[in-house]
Amino acid sequence: xxxTAPAAALNRTTEGGPGSLPAALEVQAVSVHLGGKTVLSxxxxxxxxxxxxxxxxxxxAGKTTLFRVLLQLIKPQQGQVRMNxxxxxxxxxxxxxxxxxxxxxxxxxxxxDFVCLGLPHPLRPWLNRADKxxxxxxxxxxxxxxxxxxxxxxxxxxxxxxxxxxxxxxRDPKILLLDEPTSNLDPGAQEAMxxxxxxxxxxxxISVLLISHDVNLINRYADRILYLxxxxxxxxxxxxxxxxxxxxxxxxxxxxxxRLDGKLFVTTSSQPDSKVCFH
Amino acid sequence: MLQYDFxxxxxxxxxxxxxxxxxxxxxxxxxHLSFIAHTFSHIGFxxxxxxxxxxxxxxxxLLLFSTLSAFAIGGFGVKIFRREVTISVVLSFFLGxxxxxxxxxxxxxxxxxxxxxxxxxxxxxxxxxxxxxLSAGVIAVLLFFYKPLKFDSFDPAGAQAARLPVRLLxxxxxxxxxxxxxxxxxxxxxxxxxxxxTAPAAAARHLTHSVGRMVLISVLFGVxxxxxxxxxxxxxxxxxxxxxxxxxxxxxxxxxxxxxxxDRRKPQEERTTEGSAA
Numbered sequence: 001x002x003x004t005a006p007a008a009a010l011n012r013t014t015e016g017g018p019g020s021l022p023a024a025l026e027v028q029a030v031s032v033h034l035g036g037k038t039v040l041s042x043x044x045x046x047x048x049x050x051x052x053x054x055x056x057x058x059x060x061a062g063k064t065t066l067f068r069v070l071l072q073l074i075k076p077q078q079g080q081v082r083m084n085x086x087x088x089x090x091x092x093x094x095x096x097x098x099x100x101x102x103x104x105x106x107x108x109x110x111x112x113d114f115v116c117l118g119l120p121h122p123l124r125p126w127l128n129r130a131d132k133x134x135x136x137x138x139x140x141x142x143x144x145x146x147x148x149x150x151x152x153x154x155x156x157x158x159x160x161x162x163x164x165x166x167x168x169x170x171r172d173p174k175i176l177l178l179d180e181p182t183s184n185l186d187p188g189a190q191e192a193m194x195x196x197x198x199x200x201x202x203x204x205x206i207s208v209l210l211i212s213h214d215v216n217l218i219n220r221y222a223d224r225i226l227y228l229x230x231x232x233x234x235x236x237x238x239x240x241x242x243x244x245x246x247x248x249x250x251x252x253x254x255x256x257x258x259r260l261d262g263k264l265f266v267t268t269s270s271q272p273d274s275k276v277c278f279h
Numbered sequence: 280m281l282q283y284d285f286x287x288x289x290x291x292x293x294x295x296x297x298x299x300x301x302x303x304x305x306x307x308x309x310x311h312l313s314f315i316a317h318t319f320s321h322i323g324f325x326x327x328x329x330x331x332x333x334x335x336x337x338x339x340x341l342l343l344f345s346t347l348s349a350f351a352i353g354g355f356g357v358k359i360f361r362r363e364v365t366i367s368v369v370l371s372f373f374l375g376x377x378x379x380x381x382x383x384x385x386x387x388x389x390x391x392x393x394x395x396x397x398x399x400x401x402x403x404x405x406x407x408x409x410x411x412x413l414s415a416g417v418i419a420v421l422l423f424f425y426k427p428l429k430f431d432s433f434d435p436a437g438a439q440a441a442r443l444p445v446r447l448l449x450x451x452x453x454x455x456x457x458x459x460x461x462x463x464x465x466x467x468x469x470x471x472x473x474x475x476x477t478a479p480a481a482a483a484r485h486l487t488h489s490v491g492r493m494v495l496i497s498v499l500f501g502v503x504x505x506x507x508x509x510x511x512x513x514x515x516x517x518x519x520x521x522x523x524x525x526x527x528x529x530x531x532x533x534x535x536x537x538x539x540x541x542d543r544r545k546p547q548e549e550r551t552t553e554g555s556a557a
Contacts, residue, residue, distance in 0.1 A: 071442065096440040107433060108484050108493050117430040118441060125426045151488050167437055 022084070024049045024175055024207040025070070030079035032065055038231065039065045040076070045226060045235045049174070050205040052198060054218030054238075057228035063211045064099065066228070067177050070209075071096055084174060095168030099179035099211075103160060105153035111163045112148040115139060118167035138166040141200055143192075158189030162196065169200065176200070178210040182217065190214065194221050215242065215264050242266075280513045289399045289519075292410045293505040296466045297475060299414040301498030302421050303459045304480030305490065306452065309432035313477045315352065315360055315453075318370050319460040322348045324394050324469035325373040326461075328380035331390045338409050341464060344373075345457035353450030377469075397468035397520040399509070410462050417455050428452065429490055466505070467520045474520075475501055478527035482534035500530045 023046040032040040039062040047053050055063050068074045070081055071094060083093055095118075115135050116127065127135075139145045142162040147155060152163060161181050168176060178197065182190040194210075198221040201208045212218055218225055219238045226235045229250040234241050241247075242264050247255040258265040280286050307316055326344025327337040352360045359365055381391045393401065402410075421428065431438040431448045439445050463472045479500035483493045508523035 071440075073439075073442070098436045098440045101434075101436040103434075106484060108488050109433060109490060110488050113489060114434065117426075117434055117437060121426075122443075123423065123426055125429075164437070167434075168440070171441070 023047060023082075024051070024084060025209075026082040027066075027070075028079050028082070030066075030069060030076045030081065032062070032069060032074060032076045034065070034074075040069070041231050042079070043233055044079075047175070047207045047209065049207055050201060051224070052201045052208045052210070052222045054222030054225040055209060055211045055228065056213070056215060056218065056225055057233075058230075061228040061230050063228055064179055067096065067179055067209070067211070070094065070175075070177060093174050094177060095171055095173030095175070095206075096177045097161075097164050097168050097179065097181055099183070101164065103153060107151070107153045109152050110149055111144065111152050111155065112139070114152045114163055115148075115166045115170055118170045120171045134170050134172065135166075138170040141169060141204070142166040142196055156189075158185050158193060161185065161189075161193055165193075165196070165200075173206060175207045175209070178208065180211050180213070182212055182214065190217060197221070215266070219264060238264075280510070284404075285400055285402075286509070286513065288402050288404060288407045289509055290506070292402050292407045293399050293466055293509060294502055295411050295414040296462050297479075297501035297505040298498050299417050299459055300463055300475040301479050301501035302418055302494055303456060304476050304478075304501070305483070305494050305497050306421075306428055306432045307456065307476055308480045308484065310357075310452070311361060312357070312453075312456065313473065314363070314366050315357070316456060316460055316476045317473060318360070318366050318373075319345045319348065319457050320464055320469040320472035321370045321373045321377070323457075323461050323464050325377035325380060327394050327464065327469075328377040328384070328390070331394075332380045332384040336406075336409075337394070338406065338461065338465065341461035342458060345461050346454055349453040349457035350450065353453045357449060357453070393468070394464065395468050395470050396518065397464075397466055397471060399466045399519055400512070402465065406465065410465065413458060413462055417459055420451075420455060424448070424451070433490065467523055471520050471524055474504070474524040474527045478524075478531050479504065482527075482531040485534040485538040500527065504530065 025047040027043060027045050030040055030043050031038070043066070055066070057063055065074065069076050072081075112135060115138055116131070119127075119131055119134065121131075136145070139148055142165045144159065144162040144166055147159055147163065152160065155163065165178070165181065176197075181197070182193050185193060194217050197208055197210060200206055210218070210222070215225075215238070219242075222238070224235060224237055225241050227233060227241050227247075227250060232250045232252075234246055234250055242257050244255060244257050247257060247266065256267050258267060281290070307313055323341040323345040326340035326342075328340070329344070330337045330340025360369070377394070378391075381394075384390065392398075427438070427443050427448060430441070431443055431445055432452075435445065438448075460472055460476065463475045467474055480493065480497040482500050483496035486496055487493050504523050504526040507526045508519045508521075511517070511522040512519040
């Protein structure tokens, strides 16, 4: 069920900004049940071309499941997902950077070859001129050109994350799904990663959906946020959603939002074991 | 030595199998399937013993048992079968089954010895032709699907994110592996399949940073091992498989040592890269 965020402000974000363009992504009344459990219930939202949507919420709220629905890895029991105004493009339309990725430190591959894996043609093993250009551009966009000839196993966490992003970008996607790309990174690398994603979103007009637990990071870069809790959700700007009243409805328990030095903190006075995601 | 037909056959069959194992071994290592390959070899052994018992060509029994188990393992999911406990149970069961079939047949000792430790020198022209066709088929399929296989083997999470048909790739690869193992058994024997399947690729991994070059080096090590083994065995009368396993071990530890030396020689450069990475 949707929690109603202040409607006037919500309309402003959907009508203003990227405005009259058709939505890059439309999710209409999607419900997903997995193993007898309702993971997503009746979720609807739109993402405009070039919009940056941050996705917040506690573990188990269905954030990754939502991504799997968008990728058509899971078929929702109800509702539908439309992309690019209903025109179904090829698989290349979505770029996805999954959350956990094991990389063998002895993996015999340079970063450039690792990015090449993401090229959209399924079988041709050699590269033509357009491929080389796409790889060069993807590395440039993610600020990783200087890493191209290094062995992927020897890169640091932040550098690897940028190479993963480049691998998703080399398919020239219209929508980019990022599942906690900043977890396991130190604060400086988190900021750098978010900055890179934000600039890609702005300069290339790619819609970005980014899952994170860091509300302040999202606050700085995202146009809107989608806040998921088990069975509930709300979508709107950070100011609209990060209110005690909205979060109370989402969690169904007392939650307070504290603003300190322009930063947001979420706390709860009672029930320390409740599943509130503290930001 | 090449004036003898049996040596020619051994070289022909050994070379093509070494090339095939060199190529597939790179993916076996990347997919962590070494011990599944070893399990296939034991399943193949029982299949071959069964073939000996009922009077078929051993290749038929090998292929039947190992490809059936490839579909079974693929169907249940590779993860269950990568567990060492599952592997130890399946592997010993099929080795025991092979023992039973062999003991029921008339020509126990020679057949058992050949299947467990290889009999490349006793290979017939018909077998050589079977092996060449099968290996060429496996190599062709591997090269055709090289790109998606490389993606799925070296970056499984990325391949799934890019929506490759990962399940199909996994089952297809297991079937190719089953065929490849069956042929390797005819050359080096069921107990020594590792030596062609993983050793050359494992050595190659330490010498290059590119998957394409890793395949080439792995093929080279495989072929050199088989040629060297056949030649040394011809002049010394010691078993071929002994020399192949020894040579592959030399290649592997040589590559490890080379890698270690190279890392030590340029510690300065390493330190600066790691410094900028941190």
